[in-house]
Every structure is written in C-alpha cells, then in structure tokens.
Amino acid sequence: MARVHVAIVGAGIIGCLIAREMAARRPEASLVVLDRDQTGCGASRRSAGTHIPRGATARFRRMTEYSHDYYAGLRRARPALPIRALPMAVVADAAHERTILERYIPAAAPLRTDTLPCRVTDLPERSAAWRISGGHYADVHGLTRALAAELRPRVAFREGVEVVAVDPSPTGVTLRLGTGETLTADRLVLAPGPWTGHPAWAALTRALDVRVKKIVALHLDEPTAPDDGAVVFQDHDAFLLPLHAEGHWLYSYVCPHWDVDPDTVGRGLAPSDLAEAAESLRVCAPRLAGRVGSARVFCDAYGPQGEPLITGVAGAERVVFAGAGSGFGYRLAPAIAGEAADLLCQD
Template sequence: MGHDRMTGALREFDLAVVGAGIVGAMTGHLALEREPGLRLLTVDQLDQLDQLDQGSPNATGLSAGLDVPTGRDERQRELAARSTALYRRLRAGRPGLPVRPLDTFWLLARDNVGRLRETMAGPVLEEADPDALSGVFPGLRPSGDQALLRSGGSWRADVAGLTRALLDEQRGRSGCAVREDEEVTSLRPYGDGFLLAGEGGRALAWCRTAVVATGPWALHGPFGERMRAAGLRIKKVAAFHLDLRPAGDAPALIFEDDDAFLLPQPESGRWLFSFTSQEWDGSPVLGPPALSDGDHREAVRVLRRYVPWLAGALSGGRAFYDGYTPDRLPLVEPVPDHPGVVVAVGGNGSGFRLAPAIAERALALLSPGYLEPQSLGSGRS
C-alpha cells in the first residue's frame, strides 16, 4: 500500500464514498458493476435505514422521485438522457426495484411550447386531448392561450426504497462496508491514499480513492470551503401532499410556466404537489426546514390558477435542503491537491433525476477508462 502500518487497525478500501444518499448509493452501485471485486466503503453521518423514512433533512428520503428527461442546456440534457438510460438498464436487470414508468402531461402558455420542446432530452411532445385528464382532474381545460401536451419516457421512484436496495447490495458483498451514523470531517493524504477522519481527527478508515457526495451537507463536510468558493448554496425544496387517492396509472401533470408539478403517489394514497421555494442559505445542521405560510400561499396560488378545487385538498407536506450551483449544473470535479478524490454535489433539486449520470461522471474522473472518451463532456459535468 505504500505507507507505514500506523493504520494497521483500520480497514483498507479501494474506494470510499462519503455520503449515502441516492448519488452516493448510485456511485457505489456503478463502481461495483464495473469492478465486482472492488473493496468499497460507503459512509454517512445519518443512519439511512432510519432517516430515509423519518422526515430527516435528507434530500434522498424526501425526494419526489420524478425523472423527466429535460435540460435547460445541452450539458444538462446530456446528463438527463444518460441518467434515464441508466435507470432503464437498472430496472431491466432488477425489475423489483421501486422505479416505474410514468405518463406525463404539460400545461403551459402556447407561446412557450417551442422553448419546452428544445429542453426535451429524448421524449417527444405531442398535443394532448384535454379529455384525457377529465377523469383525473375534473374541470381542467386549457384556455385559448394555453397548450396541453403529453410525453412518455418519464419515471417515478420511491427514492428512499431504491437507495436502501442499492446500499443493501453493497452490504452483502465481501470486502465492502456501509457505515452509518459516522461523520467524516476530512480526508487526509496518507501514503498512496487517504485517511478518512471523524470528529476530533479520529481515523475511521483508509482508502485509495474517494468520492464526496454529501448532498445538502456539502458545506459542512470535507472540502466544504472549496464548494462554497465554487458558489454552492443551500436552498429549501418544498412540497405539499394532497389528500386524494390517485389511480395506479395516474400521470404526472407539470405546470411548466410556474416550475411546479403534481405527482401521483398511489402507494401512499396521495398526490404530491411540488413548487418552487426561494428560501436560501439554510443549514441541515440546524434540522429540517419547515413549511411556511408563504409556502402555503404559493402552493394555493398555483393550484387556484389551474385546478382551483385542488387547493382545498392540501394536507401536510415536506421540506428539505439541497445544494444549488450558480449554473444549475452538478458540481462534479477532482480536488486539485487531493489526487484521487472527486466531489459530486449540487443536485439542484434534481438529485434523483441526475444521480446515475453524476455518479458515472465522478467515477470517470477517478478512472479515465471508465467511459468511452466520446461520451464524456469536458470540464464541469
């Protein structure tokens, strides 16, 4: 290993993934898919088995789980299309995973249809008959200056369940480990790899390479100041529940002009209404954010504009934090003074949607042969 035996009591790993959310879990999955004999450590300060189900400030546990392959520019569209392809491959190999295809409708100003078409990363938009939604959203009819469109190619997932399944896969492999309730505060160069250190500098393990995928905790973990200098900020993501039971094949409805959507969650017997919150610079260290009166007013405003009768069905909800970058692209890059370490953060509220492509890009930066050269972008992912 190229260093002295001060680490004799520590386990040694080929790859350590710091962060056990969907990006971290997907990173481990793809790494083991490529190298089944890899010694992999995934470590997280939260106990995912408990926290994914208990309303933690965890972006994975509270994610809406909607994958609609779109992107605001060519780089984001490439990531979205690649992630959709990887999710399709994952589901084909393991059909029992909680990832399901989803029909999607779009309601927007007719003047904005051309711009929406430009964002699509594969799916084709077609004009939809408003009667197609009459049984789902009675009374919903676009006005003369609005368009109702339909697309396929979307997925919805129980992100917590998917993440647990991927972590369990890692737990069951020889030479691999998943450690939870174990905070990593730094990665210190040591020999030809790194020591993962916890609070007070306590050494936790040795690894040859590492991916730091700490999600909304990014500013408080290893290389937090570097990520802050890159412009990463923490924003609240909010959604309300609607106390109405959707059919198993109910579609998603996206209000494109308002950056909001209705997502069926038949397994939970409810709909989820996601909308845009503009509360910035909170911290998961202080606990999860709360839904505010302003959040409620914004949710009611959007629903009353399109489907007024749904505004009275709002019932509870969820809020969590995520990392946002200035250009809304994931921050996936090597740490210059730590060769063999890559940060993979900045889900921008789309961590589930882009997780496979983020993970794939991080692994490619650690091992240039991981992907074919023509499939890699240059610079920032």
C-alpha cells in the same frame, strides 16, 4: 489504520450509484460508503423521485438521456424495484411548443393532446398540453436501500458513522470518524447531498460555489385513481404527481429560499411556505387549492448555474466532489455517478 482504494462519504442515491458504478468498473477495488445516518435518509428520503425526461440545457439533456436509459435498464433487470412508470402530460402556453419540443429528450416524444392524464385538474385557459412518454417516479429512499442491499457483499457500508475530519495528502486521504477510528483512502468521493458545508470538508468545498436551497412539496388531500398520471406546468416550473402508494397527490413548485441549514430546515412548514405554495397552486391547479394539508420540507445543494457538479477539488487531487443535484438529483444520479467514476478511473 484501515486503508481502502475508494471511500465515498454519503449513502444517498448519488453515493450509492457511485459505489455501484465503481464496483462494476473496478472489481478488484476495496470500496466503503460512509454515512452518519442510515442509507438513503438525507435528501433522498424526502425526494419526490420524479423523472421528467427533459433538460433546459444541452448538458442537462445529455445527462437526462443517460439516466433515462440507465433507469429503464434497471427496471427491466429488476422489475420489483420501486420505480413506477407514469402517464405524463406537460402543460404550457400554446406558443411555447418549440421550447417543449427542444427541451424534451427524443424518447419523451411530446405529442399534442386535448386531455390530461388525471381528473383532479383542468387544462388552464389559453394553454396547450402534450403527452410525454417515458416519465416515471420512484420511492428514492426504498430504491437507494435496495441498491445498497445488492451491493453489500461487495461494498462495505458504514452507517451511523460520521466523518468528522478530512485530511488530504499526496499519498492518500485520511478520514477521522466520529467513532474515534481513522480510515485512509487512495481516493475520496464527497457525495454529501446538502451537507456541502459540513466542517469536515468545508475548506475543500468552499470554492465550488455550491449553495443550498429549501425545497417544499405540498401533499394534497385528494385521493389518486390507479390510472392517474403526472401533470407538468412548464411555464411555472411546477408539477402534480399522484403518489399512488400513499394515496394522495403531491404538488411541487419552486421555493425561493436560499442558504438554509440541512440540519434545521426540515422542521416543518413556515407561514411563508404555505402562502407561496398556495399562490402557485391557485395559478396552476385552482381546483386543488383547498386540499393543502401537509408537505415535505427539506433542501438540496445547487451547483453554479443550477446544475450538478462533478469535479476534482483544487488543492486535494485525490478528492472528487459529486452532487449538487440542484433539485434533479434523483433524475440525474446515474449520469452524476458515471461522471464521478470517469474521474476516479482516469489514473
């Protein structure tokens, strides 16, 4: 039976960044990342990958600042990675200036402006706009795969290999794999994205109070111009993003459907999705209301209070859960990975 120091289940952006962090902190440790699919093909493949440098709580802002600096360092070190800086403006009721100034991290430096960084929408009546520095968006699927490629000489990746059972004991954690193999790890990290209820570990994660919510982002049939930037509608928890590589716009809003199944939710837009999304778009960017052609439909795991969760698992001291990206799992992935590595390196 094979044995490794650390096994990470889930090769999404979070699992891959945990592997990167552990490879840097523990050069001598044997590391394996397992995924039943291909690397970066879960929620990470559907992500809009937007980094809006803000946070509603002090913890969110701390994690955002950490991740902001991490991604900035990554872009400096490897400019070819698919992370693209973006002009960005936030729109809100003029009376909410204090909230804007509190919620955006210092590097964002919100500054009142009369113009939006695009021509596809206007400043809504009775609203104000602030220019935001340091925003970006990424092709999260491409980025995850590029990071995995860099790690491969050091970290074993087992793609197309499902973990079908997890058996923690005081001396190690034994994984039963869909291939019929078993693997024992000194420590196990569960980074399963929205598959928190997979039968292999449902008994371990049930008490974590993680729920899975549907996410819908509209693809708008409106071309982008090279200098177009993103517009964040602070009071509506929505944003417009120019997908330059794809040549169209994306509109993200809050989809209120909970407890969905990640294996079936991605099968396409439901009539209620279209109606809810169109209503939100009509309020925030009415000129684009007729441009709804398609969408990306998937889901994400949400922690208690809608925040990420990085924790040891009660009754299984060798197991760490890291995830519940709560719709911000790309933006916060470096901070989540850092906290997971802190837990793994405690002993």
